Amino acid sequence: MKSSRPTYIPALKYRALTRYYDWVVSLTTREQIFKTALVNQAAPLAGQHLLDVGCGTGTLTQMFAEREPSLTITGLDADSGALELAKTKFASMDQRVSLWQGFAQDMPFETATFDVAVSSLFFHHLTRLQKLDVLKQIHRVLKPGGRLHIADWGKPSSSIQRMLFLLVQCLDGFETTRDNVKGVLPILIEEAGFVVVDSKDCVATPLGTIQFIQAKAH
Ligand SMILES: C[S@@+](CC[C@H](N)C(=O)[O-])C[C@H]1O[C@@H](n2cnc3c(N)ncnc32)[C@H](O)[C@@H]1O
Numbered sequence: 001m002k003s004s005r006p007t008y009i010p011a012l013k014y015r016a017l018t019r020y021y022d023w024v025v026s027l028t029t030r031e032q033i034f035k036t037a038l039v040n041q042a043a044p045l046a047g048q049h050l051l052d053v054g055c056g057t058g059t060l061t062q063m064f065a066e067r068e069p070s071l072t073i074t075g076l077d078a079d080s081g082a083l084e085l086a087k088t089k090f091a092s093m094d095q096r097v098s099l100w101q102g103f104a105q106d107m108p109f110e111t112a113t114f115d116v117a118v119s120s121l122f123f124h125h126l127t128r129l130q131k132l133d134v135l136k137q138i139h140r141v142l143k144p145g146g147r148l149h150i151a152d153w154g155k156p157s158s159s160i161q162r163m164l165f166l167l168v169q170c171l172d173g174f175e176t177t178r179d180n181v182k183g184v185l186p187i188l189i190e191e192a193g194f195v196v197v198d199s200k201d202c203v204a205t206p207l208g209t210i211q212f213i214q215a216k217a218h
Contacts (some may be wrong), residue, residue: 006103008078009125011056013171018081022057025121030057030205034151034212037203038120039063041212042149046070048115053138054078054122058086064118065090074098074114078103093095106134109141117142120151121210124172124180128188131179135192142217148194154211155183157204164207180211184212187213 011021038060044050047070055075065073073096077083085163090097091178102108105121115156116139123131138148157161162181169177179185186199194215201212 002128004013004102006105006130006168007171009176010079011082013143013173015081017077017185018057018079018085021082022059022085023057028205028207029210030203034203034205034210035078035120037201038118038149038151039067040146041201041214042116042118044068044071048072049113050074051076051109051114051141052140053117053134054125055099056082056122058083058089058099060118060120061086061088061097061099065091065093069190070142073098074109075099075100076104083142084117084163085122104137105130107137111140113141115143116144116147117135118149121153123150123152123185124168124177126141126175128179128184130176131185131188132192135194136139137190139193146217148213148215148217150189150213151184152185153177153180153208153212154185154190154199154202154213155209157202157209161209162205164206166209172196183211185211188217189213193218199212 003077048073051077055061186196197214199213203210
């Protein structure tokens with residue numbers, strides 16, 4: 001039984017800083033490069049239903065919407081402030097994009113709803129148990145054979161990258177980021193019932209190494 005309502009770490013740790021998130025991420029993470037790579041890797045097909053977990057201010061969500069106008073897209077995030085910023089990006093789109101406020105450990109979606117789930121820079125906001133809970137939820141809401149595509153901080157590709165990542169750890173916390181540094185995420189993904197298809201690709205950034213993980217639901 002869950003004893004208390006879960007909490008979450010906002011995009012830049014403090015809710016008051018969320019309004020600066022897009023600016024900070026575009027300056028510090030080679031955002032266009034790694035998010036474009038994630039969009040190309042996920043390559044959803046026309047008419048599919050895509051879930052963006054921890055969508056935040058909706059930058060990645062918007063890239064998927066622009067790539068394939070016939071997608072039905074759902075973004076989920078715990079932070080209403082981030083979702084308000086996201087909404088402004090979809091104001092002029094007639095495409096089916098819906099944004100939900102909620103905890104990813106307890107998704108408000110029917111089982112077997114989505115063809116593809118994507119997520120960027122989200123899992124390092126979760127403890128190991130939360131990571132596993134969220135991955136099980138994603139597995140539940142994906143259709144059988146559905147695909148999961150993640151880009152998040154992974155094992156640093158050099159000692160300099162390891163040092164740079166300390167900045168992220170100081171901001172987002174050591175407990176939630178430790179497993180990312182150890183490269184544990186693919187193991188947790190398999191534990192949640194997925195087959196990891198690929199986890200070798202990565203991009204070095206001014207704040208550390210972003211790893212791409214592709215998995216398939218059984
Ligand atoms: C660093 S931001 C990433 C946002 C976006 N995906 C991107 O790539 O720019 C992490 C987001 O995860 C959200 N978040 C953290 N814990 C969450 C949880 N348990 N459930 C849902 N969202 C959560 C935060 O509110 C924040 O918007």
